[in-house]
Amino acid sequence: MATASASIAGRSLEQKNLRIGLMALVMAAVMVGMGFAAVPLYQMFCQVTGFGGTTQVASESDAAMAERLAASAGAPPISIRFDASTARGMPWTFAPEHTTDTVQIGTRDLAFYTARNNADVPITGAATFNVEPEQAAPYFNKIQCFCFTEQTLQPGEEMRMPVLFYVDPAALDDPNMEGVEQITLSYTFHRARNEDKPEGGG
Incomplete structure (x- = not known):
């Protein structure tokens, strides 16, 4: 019984770590995308508002x-x-x-x-x-x-x-x-x- 509980707990921990890893990858991809988009978005913002x-x-x-x-x-x-x-x-x-x-x-x-x-x-x-x-x-x-x-x-x-x-x-x-x-x-x-x-x- 203890072995089964430990196995379930281990799988739960692995799934949690997997979710955290996937979330980190998604966030990294979003940050990279925002980095590439930052310049044109900033230029668009400046053109609309006159900023800078x-x-x-x-x-x-x-x-x-x-x-x-x-x-x-x-x-x-x-x-x-x-x-x-x-x-x-x-x-x-x-x-x-x-x-x-x-x-x-x-x-x-x-x-x-x-x-x-x-x-x-x-x-x-x-x-x-x-x-x-x-x-x-x-x-x-x-x-x-x-x-x-x-x-x-x-x-x-x-x-x-x-x-x-x-x-x-x-x-x-x-x-x-x-x-x-x-x-x-x-x-x-x-x-x-x-x-x-x-x-x-x-």
Whole structure:
């Protein structure tokens, strides 16, 4: 009888350990999956909320509606500062054509950046961006931008890169935007992830 009880207890312990082991494996798989999903989920969160200075993407119809609202509200002008940099190991020269511009809130504006490949091989780059101050990010809307896709420049090639944007007049109703007189739009060009570094030319 004692032997049977011990056998049952042993099987029960084995089943319990098996359940714990399976739960641990499931949790590990979930954590790995969350790790892979963290970056795109974070990017999606930033795009929706403007967190981390991430700008918004708008359509032409959105821009037209914003312009009508701004006109009816008598929206004031605001200063936009353009900033540019390249990541370490990126052999490009990259700069805005104009460092500042004054735009009417709600009105579309077109700015240009210039990039030049100083390497002796083609280089593909991808631009990251942010807006400061952070509370302005949800109201900074880009209709067209070179940052939406990767850019490839041939050796010595120079390219003008446009950004079509507007500042949403909804910013006028946000108390956190009170006193904000200038918004800074910053871009940093990095090598594309799937690209090998050239042997020469930077």
